[in-house]
Amino acid sequence: xxxxxxxxxxxxxxxxxxxxxxxxxxxxxxxxxxxxxxxxxxxxxxxxxxxxxxxxxxxxxxxxxxxxxxxxxxxxxxxxxxxxxxxxxxxxxxxxxxxxxxxxxxxxxxxxxxxxxxxxxxxxxxxxxxxxxxxxxxxxxxxxxxxxxxxxxxxxxxxxxxxxxxxxxxxxxxxxxxxxxxxxxxxxxxxxxxxxxxxxxxxxxxxxxxxxxxxxxxxxxxxxxxxxxxxxxxxxxxxxxxxxxxxxxxxxxxxxxxxxxxxxxxxxxxxxxxxxxxxxxxxxxxxxxxxxxxxxxxxxxxxxxxxxxxxxxxxxxxxxxxxxxxxxxxxxxxxxxxxxxxxxxxxxxxxxxxxxxxxxxxxxxxxxxxxxxxxxxxxxxxxxxxxxxxxxxxxxxxx
Numbered sequence: 001x002x003x004x005x006x007x008x009x010x011x012x013x014x015x016x017x018x019x020x021x022x023x024x025x026x027x028x029x030x031x032x033x034x035x036x037x038x039x040x041x042x043x044x045x046x047x048x049x050x051x052x053x054x055x056x057x058x059x060x061x062x063x064x065x066x067x068x069x070x071x072x073x074x075x076x077x078x079x080x081x082x083x084x085x086x087x088x089x090x091x092x093x094x095x096x097x098x099x100x101x102x103x104x105x106x107x108x109x110x111x112x113x114x115x116x117x118x119x120x121x122x123x124x125x126x127x128x129x130x131x132x133x134x135x136x137x138x139x140x141x142x143x144x145x146x147x148x149x150x151x152x153x154x155x156x157x158x159x160x161x162x163x164x165x166x167x168x169x170x171x172x173x174x175x176x177x178x179x180x181x182x183x184x185x186x187x188x189x190x191x192x193x194x195x196x197x198x199x200x201x202x203x204x205x206x207x208x209x210x211x212x213x214x215x216x217x218x219x220x221x222x223x224x225x226x227x228x229x230x231x232x233x234x235x236x237x238x239x240x241x242x243x244x245x246x247x248x249x250x251x252x253x254x255x256x257x258x259x260x261x262x263x264x265x266x267x268x269x270x271x272x273x274x275x276x277x278x279x280x281x282x283x284x285x286x287x288x289x290x291x292x293x294x295x296x297x298x299x300x301x302x303x304x305x306x307x308x309x310x311x312x313x314x315x316x317x318x319x320x321x322x323x324x325x326x327x328x329x330x331x332x333x334x335x336x337x338x339x340x341x342x343x344x345x346x347x348x349x350x351x352x353x354x355x356x357x358x359x360x361x362x363x364x365x366x367x368x369x370x371x372x373x374x375x376x377x378x379x380x381x382x383x384x385x386x387x388x389x390x391x392x393x394x395x396x397x398x399x
């Protein structure tokens with residue numbers, strides 16, 4: 001039957017007990033059919049509306065033409081038009097995922113031949129091929145790349161719509177929260193590290209910048225008079241690379257963070273003793289060897305923290321855990337999610353919410369607050385009286 005708006009057709013197929021609906025429309029004298037039959041008439045009409053909108057906007061240039069092979073699409077379209085716009089580490093990750101996982105399985109499939117069931121089975125295989133969290137993370141990353149490719153194909157008019165949906169096989173495993181330092185432990189760590197790294201531990205524990213952002217800091221980024229540190233760039237290292245890649249911050253926006261007074265004094269001492277006089281001088285450069293003067297690698301920071309924690313008798317701490325510590329302390333101070341997002345440089349509120357960890361102190365504060373509410377409202381209940389009233393009725397309560 002013709003649609004109610006007079007554009008396209010929807011015909012019922014299958015049986016009366018299990019009907020399926022076929023959608024089609026005419027374009028340049030040729031009938032274009034949907035790649036799949038729909039289980040619901042409304043879904044068929046929705047597909048027609050999407051097709052018509054895409055045609056009117058010029059997004060669908062060749063409707064009805066066979067979708068390209070996934071391998072051709074990667075080589076000719078995705079790797080040329082979309083991949084260069086991503087961050088260097090994401091480019092490297094996607095290239096390795098394509099070569100090691102997606103290409104061997106899907107490069108000879110057309111984009112419209114992929115089904116949800118097949119993709120989910122494959123993702124489960126990727127997950128099971130590796131033990132522990134790493135395998136599940138690889139599966140989630142593979143699905144992220146495949147979904148990105150299919151969505152780009154839709155945007156560029158090479159695929160009518162992305163019909164592939166997966167469940168748990170495409171999700172990242174739940175992160176196990178790292179045990180956070182107490183304020184006392186953090187200060188002990190700051191005292192245990194070499195003097196050249198004292199300011200780094202203080203900065204990381206107070207403002208929570210990413211390691212890649214701290215290693216890119218230069219003298220001109222620290223405003224001691226205004227008490228502000230400007231995060232304008234980051235340095236990333238690809239696996240096995242000896243040279244870092246300097247680029248914009250993760251969310252693409254520079255941010256300026258206000259330093260507490262103790263940090264201003266620590267940064268002033270660090271600039272005077274360990275940083276060159278030039279405005280471009282790095283705050284934490286490599287001090288010897290072939291890479292002298294270049295930004296330190298994150299692995300160097302991790303080793304420094306591990307050794308200092310061992311010397312001070314503290315639990316092992318990962319550099320990123322100091323970021324989590326700083327943002328968690330900020331949330332306990334009562335700042336809003338928008339301020340927490342600005343402090344951490346997150347793209348979304350959801351990312352900022354990850355650092356609002358539940359703590360024993362926080363739970364106790366909630367309990368104390370609610371108790372005080374009840375006291376002020378004179379609603380503190382005598383549980384012994386309630387018990388007696390239930391057992392003996394009003395007479396017992398009157399005793």
